[in-house]
Amino acid sequence: MGTAGTSSTTSDYGNDDDLEIWKSVEGNDWQDQMFGRTGQQNMYNVNVSGGSKDLKYNIGYSHTDEESIMVGSGYSKNNVNAKLNAKLNKWLTIDFTGRLAYTKLDGLSGGADTNESSAANSIVAQTVRYRPVEPLTDSDEDAENSTSQQRTPTERITDTYKYQDRLQQSYNVGLNWKPFKGWTFRSEFGYTWKRYETDQVWGSNATVNSKFGGNGQPQAVLTRENTKSWRNSNTITYDNNKLFGGRDHINILIGQEWSSSQETTNTSTSISFPSSMTISEVLANMAAGTALPNESDIAEEENIMSYFGRINYTMADKYLATFTLRADGSSKFGDGNRWGVFPSLALAWRISEENFMKSAQKWLSNLKLRLSFGMAGNNRINSGLITRTYSMSENDEHVPYFGEDRTSALNKGTYLYNPDLKWETTTTRNIGIDYGFWNNRISGTLDFYWNTTDDLLMRSVVPSSTDITTNTRISERHRTKVSSSLSTQYWLTKRTSA
Structure with missing residues (x-):
């Protein structure tokens, strides 16, 4: 192996006696050629606000465009924001907020591209790995098999196209109704819609080690994503x-909230376009390539229903109590584990306000003892983990041989389903003291926390022989923490005399 490597180096760059030849040859700094461009950013903002006693509005527009340091990369973004608040009468008000965002992105990211099986083959990685000086001659084999593996990083990025078009809209309407003194009913409705479109084309100079096969011929991947979500909240x-x-x-709040979201993704892939086709020609003639089976993903709808209540009570500005109770139901869990109930209680005592502390009030500004106990739920996992899933693949995901037809196959999912998943619950216990001296010139806090997380939702790696990449399991975690803070204030005065 050492002889072969020496022979290859000698044929490419000569023997040791020829090293003087290369002193006059200027090498290529691929990183500088790829990332040496001076970035430039422009930002514009326009805002209009006004109204009357019963009607207020605010409308804003912002534009940002940037030419990034990487060749062929940049983005532009346009935002429109609107706010409206109208008092219809003394007991009824309505408010509205809306946001429209349109973003266009050009260029590649730093990791593996969509048609690459490893980040080591990416253009960014090749700026570090590719030879800075071309050899004396190319072998006949290289000339005949001139795939993009022998292309420079600049040749590859010039022959690579990636464009992302993103549109996002979100609207929220709220209604406040005060039928009686002290009573307020509020209803909110929100809707969000996202559309992400990504077009990627690789010319004949950019199909290096493509996982789709067909190296040396243009390829294209078109991805369309849509997300819709809505939320309704009602409180008294x-x-x-x-x-x-x-x-x-006393302050009492009772409420209910319901939210739902769903995402759909469609990916179209075509390979083996004629080598003479340009990027624009590929985009205009997708039928000229060999189409792979479409990948469509309709994610399981995510629904959450919540009921909650809270009571705040303050007695003589010395004793404070807050009790909260909420029940959340999530479609991510099975019927027996769908709902979680999470109570919390917080108590506080302003000791410095007691009569027996009057003698210390000259130097003791504040002394408050706090106790709290609370539970919070977490369902931040993907939908569908409680059921078996299957996915489509082509030819068992291997590159087809010449003349072999690409067929679709139904494979088991890449994660282990777990029907026993339930709400992750974190229980927090806290004892704290707030203090202040000499009109709070010196003040601070001291807190002790003891947290316990049960039914922890955690991804874990399983043996590769199972063909399963991840498994969501249930575990437990404990944590204790002590924190403190201290602040001081000084007042400087200057003595003056007439």
Whole structure:
């Protein structure tokens, strides 16, 4: 192997006696050629606001465009934001917010491209790995098999096209109704729609080690993604700060929320276009290539239903209590584990306001003891993990031989399903003290936390022999924490005399 490597180096660059020849040869700094461009960014903003006593509005527009340092990369973004608040009468108001964002992106990212099986083959990686000086001669074999593996990084990126078109709209409407003193009913409805389109084309100089096969011939991948989500929330709030002649204050909130979202993705791939076709010709004549089976993914709809309530009570501005209870149901879990109930309680005592502390109030500004206990749920996993899934693949994912037809096959999913998944629950316990001295010139806090997470949703790696890449399992975690803060304030005064 050492002899072969020496022979190859000698044929490419000569023997040791020929090294003087290369001193006058200027090498290629591929990184500088790829990333040496000076970036430039332009930003524009326009905002209009106004209204009257009962009607207020705000409309804004912003534009950003950027030419990035990487050859052929850049983006432009346009945002339109609108806010409206209208008081229809003394007990009814309505508000509206809307946002429209349109983004266009050109160029590649740093990792593996869509047609590459490894980031090591990416154009960015080749800027580091590719030889800075061309050899004396190319072998006949290289000349005959001149695939993009022998192309320079600049040749490859010049023959690569990637364009992303993103449109996002979100709207939210809210209604406030105050039928009686202290009572407020609020209803909100929100809707979001996203459309992402990505066009990628690789010319004959850019199909290096393509996982689709057909090296040396243009390829194209068109991806279309759509996401729709909506949310509805309804709350009733009662607020009274006149209890017992104004001594106590109570605030009660009861509400319900329902949200839903779904995503669809469609990917079209065509390979083996005629080598003479340009990128624009490929985009205009997708039928000229060999189409691979379309990949369509209709994600399982994600639904969450929540009911919640909260009571805040303050007595004599010295004793404070907050109780919260919420129940959440998620479609990501099975029937027996769909719902989770999460209570919390927080208590506080302003010791510095007690009568027996009056003698210390000259130097003790604040002393408050806090106790809390609460539970919170987490369902941040993908949908469909509780059921068996199957996926489509072509020819068992191997590159077809000449004359072999590409066929689709139904394969089992790449993750292990788990019907026992349930809400991840984190229980937090806290004891804390707030303090302040000399009119809070010195103040701080001291807290002790003890957190426990049960039914932890965690991805784990399983043996490769199972053909399963990940498995979501249930585990447990404990954590304790002590934190403190201290701040000081100084007032500087200057003495003056007449």
